[in-house]
């Protein structure tokens with residue numbers, strides 16, 4: 001059997017793309033190899049959002065130079081966002097690469113791998129650039145990948161990503177995504193519902209809907225326009241699916257119908273990822289985010305008011321072009337006031353080809369970026385710790401995902417081990433349990449916490465002399481408390 005090694009960098013969208021590529025290559029008889037040395041085909045599914053992600057791939061390619069010289073029949077492919085962005089620059093920097101395939105052409109990977117095996121030349125399949133044709137032509141060149149699923153490639157067998165949109169039309173000035181992922185296109189509800197039913201049939205309990213601005217989802221069907229709230233309501237009817245999440249939200253499109261859906265539909269996770277990027281109006285304007293800090297604060301207040309116990313997370317970019325100490329101070333103020341469950345903080349990385357790179361100088365020194373990153377992180381961690389303390393003594397419902405990182409490191413093989421899972425508001429919980437509890441919903445009482453983890457004990461019930469764990473049946477997930 002031919003062997004495939006695939007390495008994935010970047011976001012959940014890339015993890016999903018890799019799952020689909022692996023599923024399609026398995027149909028061609030491939031099985032997965034644990035490392036590049038054992039593989040006949042080596043694929044990198046890449047990210048272009050920050051320079052660091054690209055550097056990682058170019059060094060990994062550098063390390064394969066000798067392997068390719070010694071085994072010229074190995075096929076090496078670069079897939080995804082960096083393939084679309086750098087195109088034949090990849091062949092120039094690493095002439096032994098066989099395939100360069102953009103995110104819109106991933107369905108062609110099995111055929112391209114076959115061709116690369118028989119005909120020794122380089123193959124490049126990418127989409128049109130954002131100014132290389134009519135909107136219609138550009139959209140068609142970013143074909144959505146036909147969903148062949150592969151349970152073995154998911155975060156866990158019980159959790160799966162489902163793409164509901166591709167591309168992005170927001171053109172934030174720092175961001176490369178609209179150029180590499182193409183125009184924003186929503187998938188038809190029927191295709192999404194069919195995919196979710198298939199996942200439920202494969203015993204998947206939790207689906208996470210993916211889109212760059214997932215709450216901008218709109219699909220016209222005759223007279224009717226489907227919004228994200230309509231889609232979630234339809235997915236909620238699918239038997240077997242017990243938890244529904246969606247990422248990433250755009251602040252301006254956080255409409256009341258969506259907040260009401262999250263509040264009223266019990267399978268909907270009480271969790272919203274809504275990146276604000278900066279707490280300064282001047283910076284938001286340079287970023288062309290399309291909202292003010294006041295509007296973000298209003299959206300946040302609406303979310304907290306309408307959904308009891310909702311957890312909100314955000315992304316921040318520090319050190320964006322021209323960011324002053326005062327402007328960064330406003331971000332600190334916003335984080336202090338917002339009581340976010342978590343913040344993902346990134347140092348600005350200039351991306352050639354974006355409006356930001358064209359219009360503004362990347363003028364905040366690296367050490368200032370690092371310092372701002374660390375101060376924001378330590379403030380957020382302090383808030384996380386304080387908010388998690390509020391969980392002491394509370395019972396939460398956890399979907400058990402598998403062994404905790406510690407159990408994995410120790411190579412625990414017995415039945416009793418440390419497990420990890422998430423609450424309905426996406427908090428990580430670690431507790432001791434049995435392997436049989438993986439993939440179930442369990443009631444857990446929290447007795448300790450740090451900034452990012454709650455520690456608990458499975459709620460047990462005394463029956464006669466024994467003590468046993470009470471696992472909730474699936475239906476009970478619908479009344480998840482937390």
Ligand code: SAM
Nearest residue numbers: 049174175212248275315316317346347348349
């Ligand atoms: N579509 C999502 C949104 O609008 O928030 C996120 C897309 S991006 C893959 C994920 C995060 O990376 C962004 O929210 C932003 O914080 C960060 N990011 C994007 N471009 C960046 C850049 N040039 N430098 C640093 N961080 C960046």
Ligand code: SF4
Nearest residue numbers: 168170171172175177
């Ligand atoms: Fe990038 Fe902005 Fe689109 Fe998000 S909304 S993918 S940050 S351009």
